Amino acid sequence: MLTLYTFHNSICTQKVFITLAEKGMECEEETVNLFAAEQYSPAYLKINPKGVVPTLVHEGRTIPESSLICEYIDETWPDSGPGGKLIPYGPFLKSRMRLFSKLVDETIFESTRELSFSAMFREKMKKMPEEQRRKRFANVGDPSKRARLISTYEQGIESPYVFQAIGNWEKAFSAIDASIAEFGGPWLLGTRFTLADINMIPYLWRIEYLDLIDIWLDDHDAAAAWWERAKTRPSAVSCIPDRLNEDDINAMKEHGGKLRDATLKKRKEYLGLKPK
Known part of the structure; x- marks a missing residue:
């Protein structure tokens, strides 16, 4: 079980x-x-x-x-499901799949959290009693994670961690473009749908619900084409939009939309800092 x-x-x-x-x-x-x-x-x-x-x-x-x-x-359960294995065959493709796992676990998870928190959960924390808020901060055992939480709570979109998040998303979309160019698509590692795709889908869906995704996709054609395909995958549809209610979706769009102008501005600032 x-x-x-x-x-x-x-x-x-x-x-x-x-x-x-x-x-x-x-x-x-x-x-x-x-x-x-x-x-x-x-x-x-x-x-x-x-x-x-x-x-x-x-x-x-x-x-x-x-x-x-x-x-x-x-x-x-390697043979379960109509598509069989989701981990690709061969050590090279497995290593590339795990690069996407690392990308999510090391940067994109936190980057999406900073944007989501700045857009939505920060307002909920503001309404908490001071004692409950302090306890929430104290419960975060990792000092670096606690520092991120306090910074995004106090500064919102102006937190340096949010600026870093915007830059990390830029790198992620570039990584998607590069992988599709290398393996020919339509999925991240070629013709087979794998855990590389599954790793990325929920995070792109979150920033789409926050009404921010086009800020990056307008400049990343290969990633945009992959995303249009990914969000029609029946497994993804049944596990993300079908599990959310209208209030969830409307709240994300409403709160995320308040960050659009600032996110656009900070992405432009980030791109200006990149080596030419």
């Missing part, structure tokens, strides 16, 4: 849902309410000491981290 600990609209969990959908598999879902800080409860910290979602439990064994969970599912 598979049990997945998740939270509504968790981007990282969306990767796992798409992987399960591609394999034709289902799981039991356990909701961890991040807004109520349930991820820091003693019971959940026993399951995932980092206090994050998702976490997969299979036959009593715990697998944390969304990228690892997706690989675990594909390697445990």
Whole structure:
């Protein structure tokens, strides 16, 4: 039996849902309410000491981290699903797939979080009682993550971490363009849909919902064509827009739209700093 600990609209969990959908598999879902800080409860910290979602439990064994969970599912059930394996064949393509995993885990996850937080969750934190807000900051055990959270809370779009996020997204779209040029498309690693594509899809969908994606895609034709194809993939549609309600989507668009002008300005500033 598979049990997945998740939270509504968790981007990282969306990767796992798409992987399960591609394999034709289902799981039991356990909701961890991040807004109520349930991820820091003693019971959940026993399951995932980092206090994050998702976490997969299979036959009593715990697998944390969304990228690892997706690989675990594909390697445990390699022949499931109409498309078969999602990890590409051969060491070279596997290494390229994992470059996209690293891109997400090391930069794009945080970059998307900074933009989402600046657009939406910052306003929710402003409405919290001071004591609850302090506790929320204190619960973030990693000092660097705590510093990012405090900076984006205090400065919003003017936080240097948000500027860094905008630059990281520019690099990500360039990486998509380069991969499609190298392997010929239509997917990131060629003709097969793989975990490389699954890694990226939820993050692009989030910045699309924030009404920001065209800021980059207007200058990245190959990435734009890949995205038009990716967001019609049945597994992705069923696991992202079909799981959201109209209020979710409208709230993201409304709050993200308030950042458009500042994001455009900061991207222009970032491009001006790049070596010619």
